[in-house]
Amino acid sequence: MASLLRTAGRARSVLPRTIPHATSRVAPIAFQRRHASAAAAAVADSSEQSFFPDEPTAPIIKTEIPGPESKKAVERLSKVFDTRSLNMMADYSRSYGNYIADLDGNVLLDVYAQIASIPVGYNNPALLLAATSPSMASAIINRPALGNFPQHDWADILESGILSVAPKGMNQVFTGQSGSDANELAYKAAFMWKRQQQRGGAHVDFSHEDISSSMNNQSPGAPDMSILSFKSGFHGRLFGSLSTTRSKPIHKIDIPAFDWPQAPFPSLKYPLEENEAENAKEEQRCLAETERLITEYHSPPAAIVVEPIQSEGGDNHATPAFFRGLRELTKKHDILFIVDEVQTGVGATGKFWAHEHWGLSTPPDMVTFSKKAQTAGYYFGNNDLRPNKPYRQFNTWMGDPARAILFRAIIQEIKRLDLVSSTAATGNYLFDGLQRLAERYPSEIHNLRGKGQGTFIAWDSPRRDEVLKKAKGQGVNIGGSGEQAVRLRPMLIFQRRHADLLLERLERIFQE
Numbered sequence: 001m002a003s004l005l006r007t008a009g010r011a012r013s014v015l016p017r018t019i020p021h022a023t024s025r026v027a028p029i030a031f032q033r034r035h036a037s038a039a040a041a042a043v044a045d046s047s048e049q050s051f052f053p054d055e056p057t058a059p060i061i062k063t064e065i066p067g068p069e070s071k072k073a074v075e076r077l078s079k080v081f082d083t084r085s086l087n088m089m090a091d092y093s094r095s096y097g098n099y100i101a102d103l104d105g106n107v108l109l110d111v112y113a114q115i116a117s118i119p120v121g122y123n124n125p126a127l128l129l130a131a132t133s134p135s136m137a138s139a140i141i142n143r144p145a146l147g148n149f150p151q152h153d154w155a156d157i158l159e160s161g162i163l164s165v166a167p168k169g170m171n172q173v174f175t176g177q178s179g180s181d182a183n184e185l186a187y188k189a190a191f192m193w194k195r196q197q198q199r200g201g202a203h204v205d206f207s208h209e210d211i212s213s214s215m216n217n218q219s220p221g222a223p224d225m226s227i228l229s230f231k232s233g234f235h236g237r238l239f240g241s242l243s244t245t246r247s248k249p250i251h252k253i254d255i256p257a258f259d260w261p262q263a264p265f266p267s268l269k270y271p272l273e274e275n276e277a278e279n280a281k282e283e284q285r286c287l288a289e290t291e292r293l294i295t296e297y298h299s300p301p302a303a304i305v306v307e308p309i310q311s312e313g314g315d316n317h318a319t320p321a322f323f324r325g326l327r328e329l330t331k332k333h334d335i336l337f338i339v340d341e342v343q344t345g346v347g348a349t350g351k352f353w354a355h356e357h358w359g360l361s362t363p364p365d366m367v368t369f370s371k372k373a374q375t376a377g378y379y380f381g382n383n384d385l386r387p388n389k390p391y392r393q394f395n396t397w398m399g400d401p402a403r404a405i406l407f408r409a410i411i412q413e414i415k416r417l418d419l420v421s422s423t424a425a426t427g428n429y430l431f432d433g434l435q436r437l438a439e440r441y442p443s444e445i446h447n448l449r450g451k452g453q454g455t456f457i458a459w460d461s462p463r464r465d466e467v468l469k470k471a472k473g474q475g476v477n478i479g480g481s482g483e484q485a486v487r488l489r490p491m492l493i494f495q496r497r498h499a500d501l502l503l504e505r506l507e508r509i510f511q512e
């Protein structure tokens, strides 16, 4: 810790303008980057100045993956921790910028980024500064139970961080721990809002029957209401959120679930330009069925929840018109519109929030976030979404100032380097390259999607798992989603040079 603090101390004095220097590949990278050159580079100009100038220039492959050291470490870990979902054993002290290192000296270009959760690079010096600041140390060791004992500067941390990037129309936040938690909190807010409305307003107290039946998990205290979600959607794995998750049975089997409605999500045909009429009809069909469920389902929805791009479920897109249609339906039937931006949020689609692409007439009622924010919660703007009594929406931590301070540093870094615009431009460049690859290797890339959506790009691959495995051998860490999609989730510091590398490595895989 002492040396880490010294490192950060030096970085603090030189962060804005330092020139990179050569690095050895032996010492942990976090300690090599004493002068914190990375990410200190000015905003990329047309010649694309690197955000991480002393990042590796290409992947380094020294052994098979997993190599001997990784295998040993996995074997050891397996004895005390379930490793059956393990993708790769990493060495974060040697990971840097867009590159993830393993224990055998292999260094991979990472376009999966901890399941879409690393925004500004491994061992980013600006984050190291935030992580080693006195306020962070205090937040970690004096963690407050925020509902009861918030720290004196909590408003400041929120205003200068999480709320500084609040979606349009939203000025409040309820902070939480994870994406699933954020969604469940939003669902609870929706139910309390709806019942409060049915009772006649916030001033009307609960009935005796409400109170007694709630303790027996019976209506009206535990009302027969629902959250409507979409086929193939993913909203998390806790009990309530899992009931709205519809991506894969393996997540749901053996877990009791609420009997809630599931609307069809549009299944679009690609390329979009050639299938406009058919796709519009498909979206109309889905909207009509959504409306039918809202009005006829035996357990009426208090809200609908939707991802701007269904991520875990296979990178399924719909057009802005579909989402505008959903917004109109929620207004017409007086239910809430919850947009789950856990995976799409924080810049990856070329807008800070993906729903900014839709041109909504009114903002969503709640927007949930986590992953790249490194903290979690839901934004809202309507005071009626605060329950009428304290402790109705409550838990011990109610978020975490340490994570909120980290998100603030991430936001500053995103703004300083203009990373949302950069991601939009890099995404267009990458998409064009992928389109060319798809023309050359039509059997490898089907249904390329994500045009104009930053680097949030995916395609279907008839041999997806083999492609992902071979990608490691080519020095690239890529993830999948759904049954056959290859999903790209690079960080916001992914630039043209990385896109070129990725395209080149993909071509090698297709030629194998």
Ligand SMILES: Cc1ncc(COP(=O)(O)O)c(C=O)c1O
Residues within 6 Å of the ligand: 178, 179, 180, 181, 183, 234, 235, 236, 237, 307, 311, 312, 340, 341, 342, 343, 344, 370, 371
């Ligand atoms: C859209 C979306 N919502 C919710 C979640 C759940 O987040 P967490 O795994 O942090 O609970 C995920 C996770 O992948 C997600 O992609």
